Amino acid sequence: MRNKLTAIAKYLAMLSVSTSVFAQDYLLPNAPGKKELTTSCEICHGIEAIAKHRRSAHQWDDMVNLMIQRGAPVTDEQKEVMLTYLKTYFVQDRDYVPIPPPYRGRSPGLALALEAAETAQKTCRDMGLKTTALVVDVLGNPIVLLTGDGMQPMNAAIDATKVAAVLKYKEPSGVTMKRMDSDPELVEEVRDDPAIGQVLQGGLPIVANGELIGAIALSGAQGPADTDEKCAKAGLDKIASRLR
16 A cells, blocks of 8 residues: 555656656757747657657648647647747758658568467477577568577577568578579579578468468577477467468
């Protein structure tokens, strides 16, 4: 009970702190309009959302009007002061065009990806081997990364090269690795690809209804060269019947 009361007291103390503490003052020049801006904008979001990007004058007009429409408590006088401030310190001649967020490709989904990665790691762990497991979508975006206890960061990087090879050549990384033995052009192509550089066994394609939807890779297992691949396959087999 005492701990709960202490937590409540701390929360109430935070609410009583001046809004300038939350406004990240160092991001904003000290000038007329700053107080109005921090008081109005900190209700919903941090000031960094404003200071992060410069906008054209008409974009600031549209932005402030939009915030007022959404409920920001701003008078007409405060609005003009804020706009003058924004157009003085955070304006640019051209419109700000936001970069679209990275596109998500088809994938097995988080639940199945996690189950596959955990099963793969457990398969190796039952043999006394530690590993790092990675599952990505068809565009190479990570869905699950499980770093085994005692594993080095380099293992995640190795997994990344394996899934990159799988997605590029649409086959297990071990198959690509064996093809390199008799294909000098493939060797040069792999070396010149910054996402791959080298190809090792342990990466497998994730396929649903004949379509590639991602990849799984394991690294770090000691022993025969195909141990990573065998454990990764165990994880993939666990979810194969539920892939859509």
